[in-house]
Amino acid sequence: MPGWIAPAYGSVQRLSPPPPEPAAESPALHIRLTPDDNNRYWTRMWLYQNEFESVWESGQPLELEAVRDALGQQLTARHSHAPRRVEFHVPYELLDVPFESWQIPWRVGKTKELGCCLEVVLRCPDERQGLAEAPWYRKWAWLKAQGGRHPQAVLEVCDSDVSEELGDSLQESEPPVVVFAEVTEPMIMNTLDAVLDGGVPIAIWRRRSDSQEGTAEPIRTALAVDPGPFEVQTLPARLRTARIQRRPLALMWDDPGRIPERQTLTS
Structure with missing residues (x-):
């Protein structure tokens, strides 16, 4: 056939299978607590999975009990796709608060400790500036x-x-x-x-x-x-x-x- 050139002997290459895709990162809920002057906290929450998505913000500073209730509401709303981890971004003085022991809604009439249901970690990025x-x-x-x-x-x-x-x-x-x-x-x-x-x-x-x-x-x-x-x-x-x-x-x-x-x- 005019114009056709046969491949050289031994030039056939085996195609390697593509490397496996990295496992999808499980979502994490991030909660930032910023103190006001009255021992209350401006609160904002993000969902992170490859990027941050703002999902909730308080309209006023909250007591910690109200922050816990807002967290419970967020987790309940995402029950079918719940985050694997909750990350608390807190000021230094809140590092001794046992957030992992917070009781969150589990099923009707029953609560469970947050740290027994999900991974719970504390963060202090404002202290690292x-x-x-x-x-x-x-x-x-x-x-x-x-x-x-x-x-x-x-x-x-x-x-x-x-x-x-x-x-x-x-x-x-x-x-x-x-x-x-x-x-x-x-x-x-x-x-x-x-x-x-x-x-x-x-x-x-x-x-x-x-x-x-x-x-x-x-x-x-x-x-x-x-x-x-x-x-x-x-x-x-x-x-x-x-x-x-x-x-x-x-x-x-x-x-x-x-x-x-x-x-x-x-x-």
């Missing part, structure tokens, strides 16, 4: 690059480690990116202050009902984590399992890549 922002971003980038099984990813901090210099020590290098606060109740907020100063994005600590001095269960034991490296990305799910087993723990999970717009409609 200014010069504190750089180590936060740097540590999260290190976590993404090195993976959650790196032997230096997790640091366990006890009472004797807590000092005015702890924050400086934590931000000195990329790891650690996770702090297990094996501290007694009076030292919890000091430890979290150092975590924020140091740019550490992830931290776990005991709630007050679980901080019995001398008998507190190690955090690794409560999470069923072996002494060696483990996959850090499993922590939100592990915390939910621990809460179902009545081990009250709090989790800070501050991903700098998951920040909704800072400007609210009411401000």
Whole structure:
């Protein structure tokens, strides 16, 4: 046939199957609480799945009980496509509020603890502005690059480690990116202050009902984590399992890549 050129022998190439599509990210509900001058909070909620979608905003500052009711209404309205995780963006002084213990509507006449139904994480991005922002971003980038099984990813901090210099020590290098606060109740907020100063994005600590001095269960034991490296990305799910087993723990999970717009409609 004129103009036709036979392919060279051996030039036939096998087509490799395309790589699998990444698993679709489960939706998460983000709740931002911005304080006013009367111990109430301007409240805004977003749904995140690949991008942020504003779904609700309070017309006035709310008491925390009203925030809980609004959350319950949002979850009930999305019962057939409920988010897997709820992320509370809170000011520093609310880190000791056990949001994961909030009772939410479950079925007629019955409620359940939020943290037993969904993954619940706390965030404090407003404390990471200014010069504190750089180590936060740097540590999260290190976590993404090195993976959650790196032997230096997790640091366990006890009472004797807590000092005015702890924050400086934590931000000195990329790891650690996770702090297990094996501290007694009076030292919890000091430890979290150092975590924020140091740019550490992830931290776990005991709630007050679980901080019995001398008998507190190690955090690794409560999470069923072996002494060696483990996959850090499993922590939100592990915390939910621990809460179902009545081990009250709090989790800070501050991903700098998951920040909704800072400007609210009411401000």
